[in-house]
Amino acid sequence: MSEAQAPDTRTPKIRLRGLKKSFNGKPVLDGVDLDVMPGRSMVILGGSGTGKSVTIKCILGLIEPDEGTIEIDGRNVLTMSRRERAAVLDRTGMLFQNGALFDSLPVWENVCFKLLAQGRISREKARQRAVEALVDVGLGMGVGEMDPASLSGGMQKRVALARAIASQPDIIFFDEPTTGLDPIMGAVIDGLIVDCVKRLGATAVTITHDMASARRIGDDAAMLHKGRIVWTGPAAELGHTGNPLVDQFARGEREGPIAMELRR
Amino acid sequence: MGRATAAPTAPREPGRVNSPTPLAFRPLDWVAALGRATIGLCRSTGAVALFALTGLSHLLRPPFHPRLFLRAFLEIAWFSLPVVGLTAVFTGMVLALQSFSGFSRFGAEGAVANVVVLSITRELGPVLAGLMVSGRIGAAFAAEIGTMRVTDQIDALTTLSTDPMKYLVTPRLLAGILAMPLLVLVADILGVMGGYLIGTLKLGFSGPAYLKATLDFLQWMDVVSGLVKAAVFGFVVALLGTWCGYTSRGGAQGVGAATTAAVVSSSILILALDYVLTEAFFAR
Structure with a gap:
């Protein structure tokens, strides 16, 4: 965790606690804890298959988690009635990886x-x-x-x-917004996302592999690894966080703790 | 030295005698497989039934999507008309020829018109229309909804505050129930017309006599039973098309498998339900 920022005492817009989800007995989320503060843009990083998409699908109600809580504006959406949950989700927007038009x-x-x-x-x-x-x-x-x-x-x-x-919407989710685009078009999309989010005053959650995009879009960043959040901090610190997992991922280095685990 | 290269032996499973062939008869395995298949069938039947009930329950709860209903209705009733109409006409023609040929063996050629109208209205109209619509519409529903599933469009509906069942399934179910009877009514008329054409142009019946025999012999129940069957078959085609598409997984291959499953399952169910409905209407 970064210690540079003063603690924000407001109620998080989104709060995840102990979020768990398994598929066919294989755990994908293994106790995700994450706070996204109002009006902030949070970028969730992580390798393929680490559960980034599953996390936002759980928040959006597209997948039911096995355990844990998902709070939006301080209220657990998992214990809400269908109508209440629909009203909360009515205030969200989502950009899918492939557009899904x-x-x-x-x-x-x-x-x-x-x-x-x-x-x-x-x-x-x-x-x-x-x-x-x-x-x-x-x-x-x-x-x-x-x-x-x-x-x-x-x-x-x-x-x-x-x-x-x-x-x-109050909350907007972006799933790999620049995947499949050339670098210039990626930068254009990132710019549009930043402009739109700021204009709406919305809270944004983006999942991406693209570090340039993460730095452009994010105020804050979180690293998801083996189904858990292993680091959160300012997106500007990516690449020199002091966390070997995050730094290796941010620099795209072959050698490091993530590669070591792959070899085992 | 001579016995240095012994082949490694497979580990023996505890409690099982090593069999000389891999296809040894093991009764308990057969029972287990039968049990698994039965449980799987029950689970699938229950899931489809819940899917159908959920889809139908949205008929009573707004918002409604009349444009989607109209689109599905036209797709079934209007755009299926050429293929169903042609099938009906040729079936009527063949039926007239075959019944004339068969009945002439015992001097009952006069019953051709009766056989044609009865066969078409009670059985062949609804069943053949159901099978043709299954191939055309069931496959289209499964492919469209399956593609939406694998490209995240169904998830997108949810994130846009739209219930996918209400948007994708309910209008199609209603269209299937209402459009098929209309289609079968037209098919009945065209089928009888096919028999009439062959009867009058080839078999030597007089036109008015053929029509009189047709109308005198026909009862309301013959037509109504066929239309009820059509409504049931329309529901089955729409239900299995949407179900197979909605539950498809795994990209293009999954969509292909869903399409095949929709056509095969609805065709078999149409034939099975035809027997059940015939039993209900006409068995004494």
Whole structure:
């Protein structure tokens, strides 16, 4: 843990305690403890298969954890009624690794899907709102009428970002936002994420392997290793944290405690 | 020296006599396999039943998705019409030819119109339409929803505050129940028309006499039983198509397997339920 920061006494926006999840008897999360403070951008790092995606899927209610608590604004969502939980999740947005845009709908309906599905907006207004959201993420007005399948990977990511923020959520999750993009497009997406999160004043949780992206997006960072959080601290410290696991991962070095474990 | 290269022997399993062939008859293994299969079948049946109940329960709870219902309805009732219509016409034609050929052996050629209308309305209309729709719509439902599953689109629905069951399953189930009877009604008419064409153009029946024999012999129950079967078959096709897609796993191969499973399982269930419904309607 970093000791440079003064302790924040506010109630965390998201608090995970003792989160455990196994698949077919194999533990993936083995007691995850994590606090994400309001308005902060937390980046969760970790190798493939360490449970980063499972962690955010548990928070989003897509996977039920075996043990532990998930608190949002101080309330354990796992003990809430379905209706209460739906209301909490209604304030979240999610950008999936592959975009997960709906093939059967044009781009503008994808962007305003949540608003349309809940009947909060007419189709005409949704179309206008989608165009505004697309312009915000650097896409032209004509993109709204296109099919998602006809867009490039970078454009799909931008549309997915526009969809994630269209309902102005309090908490936004980003799953590998720059995977599969060239470095320049990755930097563009990171910039858009930072701008959108700041504009909304939202709390953000990002999982990534991309260290450049982690430093650009994150205020704070956490390292997930063997199903546990082994380090948390400012994202700016990545690479010189003093924790050999984190430093090796951040520098992408072949030799170190993670590689040693792989060889055993 | 001469016995230096003895092959390593496989460890003997405790309590089991080493058998000379790998396919030795072991009764307890067979019983265990049968038990596992039975438990698996019960588990799958229960899971499908719960899936169906959950899907149907959303019919009573808003929000509703009429656009999705309309899309699925048109897909079944309108876009399946060419293939089902052609099947019905040719089936009616073949039925007329076959029954004429068979009945002529004992001088009952006059019953051709009766046999055609009864076979089409009671059995062949709903069953053949069900099988054709199973291949066309069941496969499409499974492939579409399965692809959504493996590309995280179903998870995306949840994160966008939309219940995937309500959005993907319920409209399709309702469309299956309501569209299939309409489709089968048209198929019945086309099937009888096929028989009429062969009867009048090839077999020498007079048009009015053929139609009179058809209408005089037909009872409401014949048509209604076929339409009830159609509604059940439509439900089965939509249910198994959505179920197989919704539970698919493992990328493109998983979607392919889900599509195959949807078509095979719904086809078998259609044939089995056809017997059950026929027994319920007509057994004395």
